[in-house]
Amino acid sequence: MREIGSGNVLVEIDEHRADIVLNRPEKRNAMNEALLTDLKQAITEVDSDESVRAITLLGEGPVFCAGMDLEMMRDRGEQAQQRESRSTGSQGDLLGDVVDAIETARVPTVVGIKRAAPAGAFELSLPADFRIISEDAQYGVIEVKLGTFPHGGATQRLPRMIGLAKAKELVLSGEFIDPEEAKQIGLVNEVCDAEVVDDRARELADDLAENAPLGMERARKALNAALETPLDEGLAYENALGKQLDDTHDYTEGFTARLEDREPEFEGR
Structure with missing residues (x-):
């Protein structure tokens, strides 16, 4: 595995799958400024690698991630009380940048949530396409018990994913x-033993990586737009994205392989 930035994140590419691993196990992979900076860099680098067709987001050690670093968040609050307004570039902004990078990634993402x-x-996991969780995981937005509320995207993403009533129940x-x-x-895709969460995430990412990369990229764009777009506009957008693939190598290869009863060899072009 390769270290990113200050070493709080590791990256390994295995054929068409990239594993991005939070690497602060002594702190249960709690997110501080250094880790968030490394994580954003890792996602950007991996997503720009044309050989990568699926990404996993995992945690080193027994836990996926304990959330934001509590000492950092306490110090941030104390510092905020000493000035009239918060400066830009806060840790909250960094989390938002990372979440946006996951959501707008070119390839599908799978998060392995163990323990x-x-x-x-929790908010870090929401923009991923798939979530594999362990049966003993502590999973939820607990910020109202910490003197704040979830503002890394959960108040906007959760209602779209599970409905307003259930989102209010979880958040409040x-x-x-x-x-x-x-x-x-429908909040997660699979529940399994903690010991196999990472392996299941990798297996799913490997399965996704076998599909046509251009088709998956455009399908994700259409799906992500579905809940925010009127039906007629969404159908037009879907149709326009589909036409972009008609003259590609992968389109011809996919149908040719099916007619010849063989596995397709997609090239992302």
Whole structure:
């Protein structure tokens, strides 16, 4: 694995899959400014690599991520009280930048959530395309119990994902959601033993990487626009994206391979 920046994030590319690993296990991979900076750099670098067709986001050690570094957040609050307004470039802005980078990535993303992903870590997982969670995971937005509220995107993404009523229940109660319930309401895709979460995330990413990369990229764009676009506009957008693929190598290869009863060899062009 290759270290990114200050070493708080590791990257490994295995054929068409890139693993991005939070690497601060002594702090349960809690996110501080250095880790967030490294994470944004890692996502940007990996997503620009044309050989990569799927990304996993994992945590080194027994826990995915304990959320934001509590000491850092306390110090941030104390510093804010000493000035009239907060400066730009805060840790909250960094988390937002990372979340946006995940959401706008060129390739699909899979998060492996083992044992813990509270608060900021919960919000970090939301823009991913797939979430694999362990059956013992502490998963939820608990910020109202910490003197604030989730503002790394959860108040906007959760209602779109699970409906307003359930989103209010999670955000305003500050309670963890049971992983099985999270699966039932469509918040996560799979629940499994903590010991196999990372492997299952890699397996899913490998499966995704076998599909046509241009098709997946445009499908994700259309799907992500679905909840924010009127139906007629969404259908027009979908149609326009589809036409972009008609004269590509992968389009011809996909149908030719099916007619010849063989596996397609997609090239992303």
